[in-house]
Amino acid sequence: MSEEHAKIAVIGLGNAGLPLAAVIADSGITVTGVDINEERCRRINRGDNPIPEEAGLEELIKAHGGKRLVATPRFEDARRCQTFIVIVPVFVDSGNNPDFSIMKEALFSLGRILKKGDLVVLETTFPPGTTEGVAQNWLIESSGLAGIDFFLAYSPERIMTGYSISRLREFPKVIGGRDEESGMLAYQVYSKFICNLHLVSSARVAEMIKVMEGCYRDVNIALANELFKICRKLGVDFFEARENANHQFCQIHLPSTGVGGHCIPVYPWFLIKEMEKREHFGNCSLLRASREINDEMICYWAERIIQECLKINKPLSSIKICIKGITFRAGVKEFYHSRNLGLARLLMEKGLDTYVYDPLLSESDVRAKGLRYIDPKMADLLFDPFRLTFECPEK
Ligand SMILES: NC(=O)c1ccc[n+]([C@@H]2O[C@H](COP(=O)([O-])OP(=O)(O)OC[C@H]3O[C@@H](n4cnc5c(N)ncnc54)[C@H](O)[C@@H]3O)[C@@H](O)[C@H]2O)c1
Incomplete structure (x- = not known):
C-alpha cells in the first residue's frame, strides 16, 4: 500500500x-x-x-x-x-x-x-x-x-x-x-x-454476507411471529415456551408488530428480485413468505386491539386508543418502513378513535405525520408496540 x-x-x-x-x-x-x-x-x-x-x-x-x-x-x-x-x-x-x-x-x-x-x-x-x-x-x-x-x-x-x-x-x-x-x-x-x-x-461474497444477515433476521422474526400467534390459539404462554426452548442450537426471536427500518425489510427483496430475474421463483419462497408474515403483523395487532376495546364498557367508536411509539425501533427517531406508524394509520382507516404518544416526538412531530397526539393518561386503551402490552389507564 x-x-x-x-x-x-x-x-x-x-x-x-x-x-x-x-x-x-x-x-x-x-x-x-x-x-x-x-x-x-x-x-x-x-x-x-x-x-x-x-x-x-x-x-x-x-x-x-x-x-x-x-x-x-x-x-x-x-x-x-x-x-x-x-x-x-x-x-x-x-x-x-x-x-x-x-x-x-x-x-x-x-x-x-x-x-x-x-x-x-x-x-x-x-x-x-x-x-x-x-x-x-x-x-x-x-x-x-x-x-x-x-x-x-x-x-x-x-x-x-x-x-x-x-x-x-x-x-x-x-x-x-x-x-x-x-x-x-x-x-x-x-x-x-x-x-x-x-x-x-471476493466483493460478491462480502455483499452476500450482509444480505444473508438481513434475511436471517427477517425469516426468524417471521417464525417468532407465527409461533406467537399459534401459541395464543393453543393457550400457551409464548414467552415462557420461548425462554425454555432457546439453547445453543435454538434461538427463537421475539415477536413484534413487523419489521421496519432501512435494512431488514429491504434486503430479502434484493435476493427475491435476483431470483425472479433468473425465473427461479421457488428459490425464494421462504424469503417472500417471511416478508408477507412480518408485513401482515399490523393487521393481527389491529384485530387484537379491537378485541381489547370490546372489553371496555363504551361504544367502540368512542374508545380513545393510544399507540405508544410510532418509530420503527424503540429509542431511534426513524420512521422508514415503520410498522408502528403503519399500525396507527391502519386503525385510523378502520374508523377507530386513534391517537399517538411517543417519548421521542413532540405534539407537532406527531401532527406532521397526519396523526393525533394524546397524553397517555387520557386514553382508554394503550398499546405499547415495543413490549406488545395493553394497558387501560385509571381515570
Ligand atoms: N444507518 C444504518 O444504521 C445502516 C446500517 C447498515 C448499513 N447501512 C447502509 O448505509 C447506507 C446509507 O445509509 P445511511 O443511514 O447513512 O443514509 P443517510 O440517509 O443517513 O445518509 C446518506 C447521506 O448521503 C448523502 N448523499 C446523498 N447523495 C449523495 C451524493 N451524490 N454525494 C454525496 N453524498 C450524498 C446525503 O446527503 C446523506 O447525508 C444504507 O443504504 C445501507 O446500505 C446503514
Whole structure:
C-alpha cells in the first residue's frame, strides 16, 4: 500500500458514513468527507454533531470536525485522495426493486475525480454482484478509465444506529475485492482503522454476507411471529415456551408488530428480485413468505386491539386508543418502513378513535405525520408496540 492510499475520502456523511469517517479520523488519518448536504458539512466542520443519538460520536466530531475530518459538498476537494469509501443509500422502489439512483449519481460524481491507481470501496448494502457489475460500469463510464486502472472492493457497513462507534471498533468487519489485488489493498488500508477485519475471497461474497444477515433476521422474526400467534390459539404462554426452548442450537426471536427500518425489510427483496430475474421463483419462497408474515403483523395487532376495546364498557367508536411509539425501533427517531406508524394509520382507516404518544416526538412531530397526539393518561386503551402490552389507564 502506498502512503497515498492513506489519504481517504468518505462519500456520504449520513447515519452510516459519518460515524465511519469519525472513527477513521480518530485513528490519526486525515479524512475528507463529501456530502451534498451543505448544512451538514458546515455543522461537522464547526465540531457540531448532527446525530446526537449516536453514542460516542459527539466527542469525535468535537475533536476532529473541521480538523482531521473536513467535510465538503464538493467532490473536487477530494481529488487528492486515493482511497474513496462510498456509503450513500440504496432503497427499494414501490415494486421492491433496488433503486440505485442516489448511488449512481454519487459514483458518477466520484468518477469525474477518479485517477489511475485509486481505490474505491463501497459500503452500501447491495444485491450480490453489484460492485463488479453496475457500480464498476458507472465508475468506468464517468471516469473514462478502464476497470483495471483502479482498485475496487466492497465492505458492508454492519453498524446499528445508536451503537455505530462501538460496532465499528469491535464488531467483525468483512472486506472483499473485485480481484485479489483490490481485496489485498483494501484490507491493508482498512487495517489502519478497523481492528476486527476479515478478508473474504471476493466483493460478491462480502455483499452476500450482509444480505444473508438481513434475511436471517427477517425469516426468524417471521417464525417468532407465527409461533406467537399459534401459541395464543393453543393457550400457551409464548414467552415462557420461548425462554425454555432457546439453547445453543435454538434461538427463537421475539415477536413484534413487523419489521421496519432501512435494512431488514429491504434486503430479502434484493435476493427475491435476483431470483425472479433468473425465473427461479421457488428459490425464494421462504424469503417472500417471511416478508408477507412480518408485513401482515399490523393487521393481527389491529384485530387484537379491537378485541381489547370490546372489553371496555363504551361504544367502540368512542374508545380513545393510544399507540405508544410510532418509530420503527424503540429509542431511534426513524420512521422508514415503520410498522408502528403503519399500525396507527391502519386503525385510523378502520374508523377507530386513534391517537399517538411517543417519548421521542413532540405534539407537532406527531401532527406532521397526519396523526393525533394524546397524553397517555387520557386514553382508554394503550398499546405499547415495543413490549406488545395493553394497558387501560385509571381515570
Ligand atoms: N444507518 C444504518 O444504521 C445502516 C446500517 C447498515 C448499513 N447501512 C447502509 O448505509 C447506507 C446509507 O445509509 P445511511 O443511514 O447513512 O443514509 P443517510 O440517509 O443517513 O445518509 C446518506 C447521506 O448521503 C448523502 N448523499 C446523498 N447523495 C449523495 C451524493 N451524490 N454525494 C454525496 N453524498 C450524498 C446525503 O446527503 C446523506 O447525508 C444504507 O443504504 C445501507 O446500505 C446503514
